[in-house]
Amino acid sequence: MSVVTALALLVQLGTQLSELARLISTAQSEGRDITEEELNTLVGKDDAARKRLQDLIDAIPDL
């Protein structure tokens, strides 16, 4: 794996962390909880991440 890919992942993770922090901070400052829509957005991101990993698995030939 190239270092460029690793750095891209780190930036992505940093962005995810920042988004999550903003989500929680906004909810707490507005005195409300996380909404169902916001949870659905996170679920969608996990679905996309799952597909990326599954595509990688499917691309590996069986022994």
Add this chain to the structure above:
Amino acid sequence: MEKIPWYQSAIVRQQIVMILVGLVGVFKISTDVDIDATVTAVLAGIAAVVPVFTLVARLIKANPPLTDTAAANEVRVQEELVAAKATEVPAGPSNEAGFVRASMLALLFTFGVVATVVITPGCAAIGVPQPKTFDQKLAYGYASVASTRDAATVYFRGELASAAALPDAEQRRVKEAAIKKDAINVQEQADNARDALDIARSMKDLDMQSADARLASALQILVALQQYLEKNP
């Protein structure tokens, strides 16, 4: 004397990660005016600055060995680099024993974030508010599963590239099969964590105590998955 490109240096990679981790802490904490947070921000700032100096030193200064063992290793590494150049076999970070590879750094960063945010009460240390309500913990859980999958994808992609470089076709096939089995296992464990989160979410309006138990179960799966990946670099 032979040299390797800067991006193949495990030390440089490690320092870049340190800088990124430090910057995350500094930029997120500095938005709050709070004495404790300010002190933490100063420490985080130091943690970000020190690796910068180390990185600059690694890039522009000579790095003579400090011990006889290191000197002997230096000679060995130079011999291996010359041999690698002659046979066109890639040589790089593996010559710097004691440092993790880029893919493992990414994993460590991910799980460091997961462990800090989800499991410990130290979220404020990296500028993330501590989850207080059930839904906030649920949000952290979903984000953690997604991050785990993304980190695993990058890690296994790196392992596949490493396998592709093997000269023997049989060895290559065996390693690819092992990587596939490993990746499937990670995917299944992440699915288990996700299922537990989904169940917890569906139960929260009916039985909060059971939902809490499911949520705790999901986080335990994530911790187990973290330990599994850390022990199988």
